[in-house]
Amino acid sequence: xxxxxxxTARLTHPLVADRxxxxxxTDNMSAQIQxxxxxxxxxxxxxxxxxxxxxxxxxxxxxxxxxxxxxxxKLRTTWEALxxxxxxxxxxxxxxxxxxxxxxxxDPGDPDEVTVIPLEAAPEMGDAADDRDPERAFERTQQQLxxxxxxxxxxxxxxxxxxxxxxxDGTTRAAxxxxxxxxxxxxxxxYVRVVKALYEAARTDPEFPTTAGQGWPA
Amino acid sequence: xxxPVDAAVLAFLDHxxxxxxxxxxxxxAQPDRARVRTIVNGLVTARGxxxxxxxxxxxxxxxxxxxxxxxxxxxxGDVTAVRRLLRGVDHRATVDIDPAPEHPTVVLSYLDLRAxxxxxxxxxxxxxxxxxxxVEAIFDGDPDTSRVGIVASxxxxxxxxxxxxDDVADTITTPRGERHTRRxxxxxxxxxxxxxxxxxxxxxxxxDFDRANSSPLDVxxxxxxxxxxxxxxxxxxxxxxxxxxxxxxxxxxEHLFADLxxxxxxxxxxxxxxxxxxxxxxxAA
Numbered sequence: 001x002x003x004x005x006x007x008t009a010r011l012t013h014p015l016v017a018d019r020x021x022x023x024x025x026t027d028n029m030s031a032q033i034q035x036x037x038x039x040x041x042x043x044x045x046x047x048x049x050x051x052x053x054x055x056x057x058x059x060x061x062x063x064x065x066x067x068x069x070x071x072x073x074k075l076r077t078t079w080e081a082l083x084x085x086x087x088x089x090x091x092x093x094x095x096x097x098x099x100x101x102x103x104x105x106x107d108p109g110d111p112d113e114v115t116v117i118p119l120e121a122a123p124e125m126g127d128a129a130d131d132r133d134p135e136r137a138f139e140r141t142q143q144q145l146x147x148x149x150x151x152x153x154x155x156x157x158x159x160x161x162x163x164x165x166x167x168x169d170g171t172t173r174a175a176x177x178x179x180x181x182x183x184x185x186x187x188x189x190x191y192v193r194v195v196k197a198l199y200e201a202a203r204t205d206p207e208f209p210t211t212a213g214q215g216w217p218a
Numbered sequence: 219x220x221x222p223v224d225a226a227v228l229a230f231l232d233h234x235x236x237x238x239x240x241x242x243x244x245x246x247a248q249p250d251r252a253r254v255r256t257i258v259n260g261l262v263t264a265r266g267x268x269x270x271x272x273x274x275x276x277x278x279x280x281x282x283x284x285x286x287x288x289x290x291x292x293x294x295g296d297v298t299a300v301r302r303l304l305r306g307v308d309h310r311a312t313v314d315i316d317p318a319p320e321h322p323t324v325v326l327s328y329l330d331l332r333a334x335x336x337x338x339x340x341x342x343x344x345x346x347x348x349x350x351x352x353v354e355a356i357f358d359g360d361p362d363t364s365r366v367g368i369v370a371s372x373x374x375x376x377x378x379x380x381x382x383x384d385d386v387a388d389t390i391t392t393p394r395g396e397r398h399t400r401r402x403x404x405x406x407x408x409x410x411x412x413x414x415x416x417x418x419x420x421x422x423x424x425x426d427f428d429r430a431n432s433s434p435l436d437v438x439x440x441x442x443x444x445x446x447x448x449x450x451x452x453x454x455x456x457x458x459x460x461x462x463x464x465x466x467x468x469x470x471x472e473h474l475f476a477d478l479x480x481x482x483x484x485x486x487x488x489x490x491x492x493x494x495x496x497x498x499x500x501x502a503a
Contacts, residue, residue: 013288016288016289019289023276023302026276026279027273030271030273031267034268034271035263035265035267036266037266038266038268039265039266039267056271057273057274060274060279061280061283064276064280065280065283065285068280068285068288140260140263141263141267143260144260144263144264145267147260147264148267148269152269164269164270166231166261167260167261167264167269168264168265168266168267168268168269169269170265172235173235174235188231189224191227192221192223192227195227195260196223196253199256199257217252217253
């Protein structure tokens, strides 16, 4: 029975036939899940783990299976947009499981405390509307994954520490300054120099999507 | 002169880190404003993504689930696919592509282990004369390479033959014509890499030294066990005459040696060890 199900899914699911697209979507889902679980209200120095032993990889497995089991005949959007929705939903469900029965019981600063900050309460920075549009969210995240790849390929260890710290982890410049042994001002300047260079390099990268209207002006 | 984009981005970092007012971008020219918005939106989007994590391969994610056989096996392997598969094998190892112009390889490194995986366009990782030449060139080109994996890119599971430098070196065969060493068996890529890591960098279960140190050592018990083992072994030997009788006589008297060890180990002991052993031996004789 299982073999039959697998065979049927293999024959009908377009993502199974397009491996490159599935790889890209899975990368993106992994990033979406990490953003939901670790993106807000997280101490950058803390370990990336959910209370109860569940990990982001477990959530990704759930999300990938849900995506591959989705009936292509019922699809009303793109697979990319659908994947964003599934990944976020699974990640929020994991957060709820992790915090079930714990909220209100922990003290602030408790290492087991998991804080879920509503999106509206996050610092006002970018275009929040884009975050709610799954198509745009997919492309924006894809842009960051391209930057991440370029950073891994081109930056020195110190530059990577600063870029990863500020851009992805949300570490303060003062904390990074202690780590790399320069002033906070130098850390800020290094970050700006690196991020501009990475966007400049990404402009000619064929995998850097620009249809979301957030390209890097020539 | 300072780039206005730099100042605006740094002001945004102040806004994030210390709650400073959100900077106004109205004074910037259109291209600069677009750059700042791109960087700031990127900061929002990137927040939370783990830049050091490697996503497991899709096969690993589906392994053990009802969809385990869903994806067709790799039939057109390329170095990117190999890298992705290897990255899901062991989080301790780093995996990178070495873009050598003629024969790019995927390099898997952990501590002093460096294995290179070379794709060959065949359905089996057979070591032909041509492949052997390539492997020799890889070992010669990078002396730090410990193993080379031949990956059959057209095989269903990327069958891999792992070779060490001995496997391709000139050797003197035995008169029976057998190989002086046995090669590793060809395995699917992920299994071959896992086997390689397990052999080169085994993970030992953790050992609690504090707990081991806190439990008192039973000196008498250990001494009795060792004495019993030695006496049993010696008395089982084919000695003859008095020697045989002496060893046999010691059977069942292991406690004499255990008591002696305890006395010697005691602080301030003035026992003459040689004298005591002679006494036990004489008694046995």
